[in-house]
Amino acid sequence: MKKIIASAVGLMLVGGVAVTTAQAVESQFGGYWRTRFTYSDNMGTKEAATANSKADNDTGSWYRTDARTRLYYTAKFNDDFKFVNKFEFNTNWGNTNNNADFGGGGVGADGKGNFRIKNSYADFTLGMLNSKVGIQGNTLARGFLFADDFSGVVEQINLDGTQDSGTRIQFGYMAVSNDGTNITQGGDSNIYFISPYFDVNDKIRLNPHASLLYESGTDTSIYWTGIDADLTFDAFSAWVTTAYNGGEVNNNDISAYLVAAGAEAGIVHGQAFYATGDKSDPEVRNSGDIDQFQSMPGQSYYWSEIMGLGTFDQNASSGSPADKIANIAAFNVGVTLMPADKMTLTLDAWYAFLDRDNADGEDQLGLEFDGKLSYKLMDNLNADLIAAYLIADDATGDDDVFEGGLQLSLKF
Numbered sequence: 182m183k184k185i186i187a188s189a190v191g192l193m194l195v196g197g198v199a200v201t202t203a204q205a206v207e208s209q210f211g212g213y214w215r216t217r218f219t220y221s222d223n224m225g226t227k228e229a230a231t232a233n234s235k236a237d238n239d240t241g242s243w244y245r246t247d248a249r250t251r252l253y254y255t256a257k258f259n260d261d262f263k264f265v266n267k268f269e270f271n272t273n274w275g276n277t278n279n280n281a282d283f284g285g286g287g288v289g290a291d292g293k294g295n296f297r298i299k300n301s302y303a304d305f306t307l308g309m310l311n312s313k314v315g316i317q318g319n320t321l322a323r324g325f326l327f328a329d330d331f332s333g334v335v336e337q338i339n340l341d342g343t344q345d346s347g348t349r350i351q352f353g354y355m356a357v358s359n360d361g362t363n364i365t366q367g368g369d370s371n372i373y374f375i376s377p378y379f380d381v382n383d384k385i386r387l388n389p390h391a392s393l394l395y396e397s398g399t400d401t402s403i404y405w406t407g408i409d410a411d412l413t414f415d416a417f418s419a420w421v422t423t424a425y426n427g428g429e430v431n432n433n434d435i436s437a438y439l440v441a442a443g444a445e446a447g448i449v450h451g452q453a454f455y456a457t458g459d460k461s462d463p464e465v466r467n468s469g470d471i472d473q474f475q476s477m478p479g480q481s482y483y484w485s486e487i488m489g490l491g492t493f494d495q496n497a498s499s500g501s502p503a504d505k506i507a508n509i510a511a512f513n514v515g516v517t518l519m520p521a522d523k524m525t526l527t528l529d530a531w532y533a534f535l536d537r538d539n540a541d542g543e544d545q546l547g548l549e550f551d552g553k554l555s556y557k558l559m560d561n562l563n564a565d566l567i568a569a570y571l572i573a574d575d576a577t578g579d580d581d582v583f584e585g586g587l588q589l590s591l592k593f
Contacts, residue, residue, distance in 0.1 A: 211253035212593055219493045219586035220244045223578070245495070246274040247283065251299065261307075265317075267300035299330055311337045311344060319353070321374060321390055321477075322422050325439055325454070325506055326405055329479035331355040350377040357394070357478045370396045372477065386411040394428075394477060403428035403435060403475055417446035422454075426474050437474040439506065451514040454484075458508030458537030473537070474507040482506050484513070485531040486551045486569035487584050493567070500539060500576045501546055508536045509546075523557040535576055545574035562591045 222242045249271050256264040272295055277287035285295055302315025313335045321327040333355040341347030357370040374392040381387060388409040395402050407424035419442070426437040443452030459473035481504045483490050488501040488511070497503035515529035529551040535544040549571040556564050564587065571582040 207257040209253075209255040209257055211255075213251040213253075213590070214249070215588055215590040216246065216248045217493060217586060217588045218244075218246050219495070219584070221493075221496070221582075221584040223573075223580040223582045224487070224496050224498060224584060248272050248274070248286075262303075262305040265300055265302055265304055266298075269297040269299045270295045271297070306339075309339050311339060319355070321376060321392060322405075322407060322409060322424055323420075323441070324480070324482040324504075325422055325441060325456075326390070326392060326424060326477050327355075327372070327374075327479040328481040331357075331479060347380055348378065350375070352376065355479070369398075370394065370401075370478075372479075384413050390424075392477065400432050401428075401430050403430065403477075405477065407439075417444060419444040424474075428475075430471060430475075433471050435471045435475060437472055439474050448516045448518060449514070450517060451512075452484075453510075453512045454482075454506060455510040456507045456536070458535060460537065476505040476507050480505055484511060485529070485533075485549050486553075486567060487549050487571045487582050488531065488533055488546060491551070491567075491569065491584075492553070492565065492588060493584065493586060498546070498571055498573070498582045499578050500535070500543075501533070510534055510536060515551075525555045527551075527553045527555075534574075539576055541575075543575035546576050547574040548572045561593055562589070564589055 220242075221244075224243070249269065251270075252268045254266045254268075258264075271283050272286040272290075273283040274286045276284045278284040283295065298316060300315075300317050302313050302317045304311070304313050306312070316330060316332050317335065318330045319327065319335060333353060335351065335353035337344070337349055337351045339347070339349045341349070343349075352375040353373075355372040355374070357372055359369045359371070372392060372394050374390065376388060376390040379387045388411075389406075390408065391404065391406040393402070393404045403426070405424050405426050407422065410421045412419045422439070422441040424439045426435055426439070428435045437457045439454065439456040441452065441454035444450065456474040457472055459471060483494065483504050485491060486493070487498050488503075490497050490504050494504075502509055511531060511533040513529060513531045515527060518526045518528075520526055531549040531551070533546040533549075535546065538544045549569060551569040552567070554566045556566075558564055566587055568585040569583070571577065573579070573581050
């Protein structure tokens, strides 16, 4: 790990010096660090507990301490051209397998499998057209469709001349799986999307979107189309997301949809979402239409701490789709308080159920209560104390679920 970090920083510095000799370049550095101390009880199966901790396998309890470091380097040549890079290192404390994905946390700390290139892309603007080419991140429909990093191209036409406001049209291509040896063999899977933004005024923004997942050489062609709306007023703010899901998988037609909405007024906030499940009889499902909302590769919408991954995002409770929103309805209400200077307390309640019964004929996931106390220890350093309790219903299991822990994080 020490050698990898040193090499990464060295390459960034050498690259910056080399470019500087050719022309003036502004080197911009940044980063993020976190360490999380987590305990969970009855979160998932015994197998999941065994794979993720040293804790008692009989109860499904586990504990873990993990760490993440991200280093950012951007070479800014001018206001219209920059080269963006983000690197990531992860480890679990005490993980002595230096070649594992989260290894290198034991004595010596020389992990080899922790380094990731999260982003590495060129960002340049020619006239009204901004282009991002390379490994980058993007979000579609607030994450209900996509929120992840990918390799590809994102173009944005800034009709009003600004990058983040006014009228602009974003479109692009995201490589999902390109494993075919030639174009006629098939096996390639890509996402194509278009996502224009319209600022009606300073209070209303509309964002229609359309996406296509196409797999060459197969009978898979899935599309999503819908709209996001954001409303911001003095007394409250609100948002709405809709998506219709159609297409074909293995000669089966898809007809599904998702709706979501949220609002905030003063200290009170809430949201709800619903994504259809498959209504077909299990015996004839493969020969009939597909009614379950299909998760696009890269879909990720975090919601509650236990059922929806939340801050610790290692496991979700049994039976929940976690951040892959499909076959579920969920409802939330909460409050955000500031009991003291530099301190924020957030309290939430969530209720969720499956749209279609699981294999045991159950659909109720349960009622969850979340609490998060955040405190700014000093500039750039924050502490989050989190506790969550799920009153489990039949689709989750017999035992209630608890998750709690402490997170320290900094940004610069």
